[in-house]
Amino acid sequence: MSQSSAILLSLTLNGEPVQVAAPAHWTLLEVLRYKLDLIGSKQGCDKGDCGACTVQIDGLPALACLTLAALADGRSVTTVEALGCGPVVHPLLDAFDRHDAAQCGFCTPGILMAAESLLRRSARPVTRHEAASALAGNLCRCTGYTKILDAVVDASERLRAEHDDGR
Amino acid sequence: MSQEEDSLTKNVRLRLGFADQLREVTVTTPKDEPRPWDADSALTVVGQPTPRVEGSLKASGAAVYTHDVRLPGMLYAAILRSPHACATLEHLDVAAALAQPGVVAAVPLAKVGDRLRFAGHDVAALAARSRDEARAALSAIAVRYRPEPFVVDTLEAMQPGAPQVHAAAVSERRTEGDEPGEASGGAARGNVRLGPSQSKGDHKKGLRQAKVTHSATYTTQVHTHSALETHSLVVRWEDPRRMTVWCSTQGIFSVRDEMAEIFGLKPADVRVITEHLGGGFGAKFGASAPGSRLGYAAGELARRAGAPVSLCLDRREEQLCTGNRPDSIQQVTLGAGADGALTAIHVVAHGSGGIATGAGVGRSAFGVYSRCPNIKVESHDVFTNAGPSTAFRAPGHPQGAFAIELAIDELAQKMGRDPLALRLAHVEHAVRRYQLELGRERFQWAARRAEAEARRARGARIRHGVGVACSIWGDYGRAKAAVVTVSVGRDGAIFVRNGAQDLGTGIRTVLGQVVAEVLGRPLAEVTVLIGDSELGPSVGSGGSQTTSSVAPAARNAAEMVRAQLAELAARLLDRPISELSWGTDGSARAGRRSLPFRELCQKIEGEAVVASATRPKTYGAHPMRYPGGDNYQIAGVQFAAVELDTWTGELRAAEILAIHECGRTHNPLTARSQVQGGVLLGVSYALMEARVIDRRFGQVLNPNLESYKIAGARDLPAIDVVFCEVHTGANSTGAVGIGEPATIPTAASIACAALHAIGRPVRSLPITPDRVLAALAGQDGA
Numbered sequence: 013m014s015q016s017s018a019i020l021l022s023l024t025l026n027g028e029p030v031q032v033a034a035p036a037h038w039t040l041l042e043v044l045r046y047k048l049d050l051i052g053s054k055q056g057c058d059k060g061d062c063g064a065c066t067v068q069i070d071g072l073p074a075l076a077c078l079t080l081a082a083l084a085d086g087r088s089v090t091t092v093e094a095l096g097c098g099p100v101v102h103p104l105l106d107a108f109d110r111h112d113a114a115q116c117g118f119c120t121p122g123i124l125m126a127a128e129s130l131l132r133r134s135a136r137p138v139t140r141h142e143a144a145s146a147l148a149g150n151l152c153r154c155t156g157y158t159k160i161l162d163a164v165v166d167a168s169e170r171l172r173a174e175h176d177d178g179r
Numbered sequence: 180m181s182q183e184e185d186s187l188t189k190n191v192r193l194r195l196g197f198a199d200q201l202r203e204v205t206v207t208t209p210k211d212e213p214r215p216w217d218a219d220s221a222l223t224v225v226g227q228p229t230p231r232v233e234g235s236l237k238a239s240g241a242a243v244y245t246h247d248v249r250l251p252g253m254l255y256a257a258i259l260r261s262p263h264a265c266a267t268l269e270h271l272d273v274a275a276a277l278a279q280p281g282v283v284a285a286v287p288l289a290k291v292g293d294r295l296r297f298a299g300h301d302v303a304a305l306a307a308r309s310r311d312e313a314r315a316a317l318s319a320i321a322v323r324y325r326p327e328p329f330v331v332d333t334l335e336a337m338q339p340g341a342p343q344v345h346a347a348a349v350s351e352r353r354t355e356g357d358e359p360g361e362a363s364g365g366a367a368r369g370n371v372r373l374g375p376s377q378s379k380g381d382h383k384k385g386l387r388q389a390k391v392t393h394s395a396t397y398t399t400q401v402h403t404h405s406a407l408e409t410h411s412l413v414v415r416w417e418d419p420r421r422m423t424v425w426c427s428t429q430g431i432f433s434v435r436d437e438m439a440e441i442f443g444l445k446p447a448d449v450r451v452i453t454e455h456l457g458g459g460f461g462a463k464f465g466a467s468a469p470g471s472r473l474g475y476a477a478g479e480l481a482r483r484a485g486a487p488v489s490l491c492l493d494r495r496e497e498q499l500c501t502g503n504r505p506d507s508i509q510q511v512t513l514g515a516g517a518d519g520a521l522t523a524i525h526v527v528a529h530g531s532g533g534i535a536t537g538a539g540v541g542r543s544a545f546g547v548y549s550r551c552p553n554i555k556v557e558s559h560d561v562f563t564n565a566g567p568s569t570a571f572r573a574p575g576h577p578q579g580a581f582a583i584e585l586a587i588d589e590l591a592q593k594m595g596r597d598p599l600a601l602r603l604a605h606v607e608h609a610v611r612r613y614q615l616e617l618g619r620e621r622f623q624w625a626a627r628r629a630e631a632e633a634r635r636a637r638g639a640r641i642r643h644g645v646g647v648a649c650s651i652w653g654d655y656g657r658a659k660a661a662v663v664t665v666s667v668g669r670d671g672a673i674f675v676r677n678g679a680q681d682l683g684t685g686i687r688t689v690l691g692q693v694v695a696e697v698l699g700r701p702l703a704e705v706t707v708l709i710g711d712s713e714l715g716p717s718v719g720s721g722g723s724q725t726t727s728s729v730a731p732a733a734r735n736a737a738e739m740v741r742a743q744l745a746e747l748a749a750r751l752l753d754r755p756i757s758e759l760s761w762g763t764d765g766s767a768r769a770g771r772r773s774l775p776f777r778e779l780c781q782k783i784e785g786e787a788v789v790a791s792a793t794r795p796k797t798y799g800a801h802p803m804r805y806p807g808g809d810n811y812q813i814a815g816v817q818f819a820a821v822e823l824d825t826w827t828g829e830l831r832a833a834e835i836l837a838i839h840e841c842g843r844t845h846n847p848l849t850a851r852s853q854v855q856g857g858v859l860l861g862v863s864y865a866l867m868e869a870r871v872i873d874r875r876f877g878q879v880l881n882p883n884l885e886s887y888k889i890a891g892a893r894d895l896p897a898i899d900v901v902f903c904e905v906h907t908g909a910n911s912t913g914a915v916g917i918g919e920p921a922t923i924p925t926a927a928s929i930a931c932a933a934l935h936a937i938g939r940p941v942r943s944l945p946i947t948p949d950r951v952l953a954a955l956a957g958q959d960g961a
Binding site for chain 1: 230231234243247309405407409460683684856858859860883884885889892895
């Protein structure tokens with residue numbers, strides 16, 4: 013396995029074009045964490061059970077640990093690092109902070125990426141049930157999810173209000 | 180009290196207690212201790228719901244965990260593990276692995292002739308330039324095992340003639356996650372060893388006096404911690420006598436001491452850094468669990484390679500080798516008189532922590548229903564060829580609470596008594612009584628019980644059930660263990676330094692709040708530095724002891740800094756210090772003159788005013804002690820409402836009311852988070868989680884997060900958290916712990932609610948649909 017030849021990937025990563033060479037059998041998560049040192053996406057189980065590695069590919073949540081890096085070639089990949097670098101604090105991050113939605117914080121990046129995708133694709137504020145369904149693939153061992161759902165619903169309402177104000 | 184001691188102490192009058200049960204109490208404290216915060220202390224920062232100071236870091240993915248440490252030239256380690264439930268190592272040669280691509284160093288972790296006692300035991304480790312090169316090279320290690328007879332089932336291991344797991348006596352490994360005073364160490368017979376026991380009165384006599392008895396066996400499963408960040412450490416040698424270790428640990432100093440011992444270094448020459456850690460729950464003390472040599476592996480590989488080494492376990496290794504909550508088989512016998520008063524409680528418990536000790540069942544049966552005059556609880560460790568137990572959030576307690584609480588409900592059922600009334604008749608602890616009464620109203624106990632019974636009577640498909648259970652824990656805040664340093668610089672910058680780690684509980688924020696409170700400055704002006712052994716001695720985050728060990732020390736240090744600043748202000752204002760007061764904005768005042776904080780700071784001689792302090796032992800003012808010591812007893816109760824589908828057997832936790840106390844709640848926002856998390860951990864334990872091990876092959880069948888099922892967002896009940904603040908008079912800030920109590924009674928309350936819904940008990944955890952259907956079909960105990 014370790015002998016496999018390297019391939020050259022071209023992808024849009026957090027809005028920037030990136031070219032990176034990696035062994036052909038590497039996953040997207042391995043490329044992010046061990047080639048690009050983008051350590052925000054976490055490696056909790058490496059087999060698609062915990063959701064800590066959730067990123068977005070073309071805007072949709074994807075498990076980076078189950079995605080061969082080669083499959084991301086030519087596509088747009090967004091990681092948690094993109095959420096934190098805007099000029100103003102993203103309402104979702106702000107809500108996670110205010111509601112105390114992270115305890116150890118290890119699962120948080122994956123949850124943020126799954127939640128952000130849900131909020132961006134929803135035309136109206138999401139319900140708790142919708143938020144819980146969207147996060148059903150993300151495990152958290154500390155919080156008991158209550159405040160995560162509080163934060164997602166709160167951010168959703170604020171995003172809608174901002175959107176309506178902007179119209 | 181001797182005269183010498185007398186001269187070192189003073190008496191202060193405090194208003195202590197809770198709710199409407201406050202009273203004046205004289206408390207003896209060390210002479211230099213500040214007046215402890217009590218019910219009359221009007222605080223403005225401590226006690227306010229406060230988002231964590233590191234919240235934006237965590238909410239943006241920028242927080243760096245041990246998994247994320249990247250150092251120049253860093254190598255990645257992998258470990259070869261025995262595939263056999265028990266085997267003798269016949270041959271081991273790591274040399275061939277060194278020839279594999281990318282491999283830089285390899286070390287044996289076991290010797291030829293060693294007995295490897297569980298599937299997953301360490302054999303050898305190597306380090307390579309990439310993770311997959313390291314893993315691929317493991318197959319080049321030459322190894323031969325001679326399989327031995329093994330036993331993985333707890334009951335089978337108790338039988339005469341069962342394969343002997345340990346040939347010699349087992350030394351107990353105790354960590355800060357274990358309850359102090361719970362040491363066992365009785366002689367072993369076969370695989371069975373007597374563990375911690377508690378006794379009062381004469382349980383045999385109590386049973387003879389009983390008019391009603393209940394006797395049944397309760398079992399619980401092996402429960403794995405499943406923290407999302409696996410055990411990990413990164414070792415870098417700075418020179419041949421000094422190393423830096425980044426470690427995902429809840430006990431920075433336990434790792435420091437272990438690494439120093441392994442490599443013959445001075446503890447001061449081992450620096451341990453844990454900026455953030457991705458969960459621990461008790462499994463992350465020291466560098467590894469029994470049967471593992473992770474610290475040696477990473478350190479020795481780094482030494483041989485002359486490069487930093489990162490060792491991060493994969494999920495499978497994490498589930499197999501790093502710890503678990505032992506299973507239990509508990510025979511509970513209760514006796515009650517004609518008046519319904521308990522005359523005896525007798526628990527005989529056996530449990531297996533695999534190759535390790537630690538299978539006690541906590542103090543619920545002994546300590547909660549303390550009006551019962553005759554109690555005996557006997558715990559036994561049963562050794563099996565399975566991965567080691569380690570401390571797990573309230574070691575022993577959830578399994579012990581499950582058995583005694585469900586047994587109490589069964590006895591109540593037999594006597595036709597309300598289970599809540601039966602509890603109230605036997606609970607002495609005033610706070611716990613208050614909590615039970617509060618919950619009875621808030622949860623609408625009587626109305627909901629009646630509604631559920633009506634549903635059952637009319638044969639509804641969906642049934643309801645309501646139950647209640649109690650928690651008991653001790654205040655393990657430690658004296659002199661944590662040294663907190665507070666400094667105020669000439670520029671007004673405030674720093675708090677301590678080597679504690681944040682397990683996710685929010686200790687950074689609490690430290691900042693306490694210091695902000697004392698100095699009268701906004702929290703935003705306080706910088707809290709933790710997570711590094713260089714920042715001063717501290718405690719491990721286990722036993723719910725961090726806040727109560729560290730927060731009072733922070734207050735004491737901040738008070739010393741304030742006193743120095745007050746002296747300076749008195750000089751500057753040219754007034755005697757006795758006239759000086761401290762404004763809530765941090766300004767110093769004397770008469771009509773005042774000196775704003777920043778102006779005062781500018782006059783500091785030298786760089787900063789600095790003070791370090793610790794905390795003394797608990798003042799001991801509290802009336803209700805934890806059994807077996809002087810510690811304050813922490814009370815909590817949880818009420819559960821369940822929904823049962825009688826067609827599918829699916830039982831769902833619909834609602835949990837969690838009423839707890841942590842002395843003075845320093846940060847209600849983060850304390851609430853901890854309780855919510857503890858409750859969901861309990862829900863998951865009650866209904867879903869179980870490590871499954873194959874008896875014939877000795878292999879764990881679900882060392883993952885897929886078929887080892889932990890609760891997700893869709894499994895969440897409505898959780899109502901109520902804090903019943905208690906002014907304990909235990910230390911200068913009044914903190915006691917909350918982390919462990921929050922998870923103790925959850926599974927028990929759900930089991931009691933399940934009994935109410937089904938009409939028959941499910942005496943085994945987890946309460947899965949097959950067991951529920953069996954109980955519905957009339958099988959007692961399922």
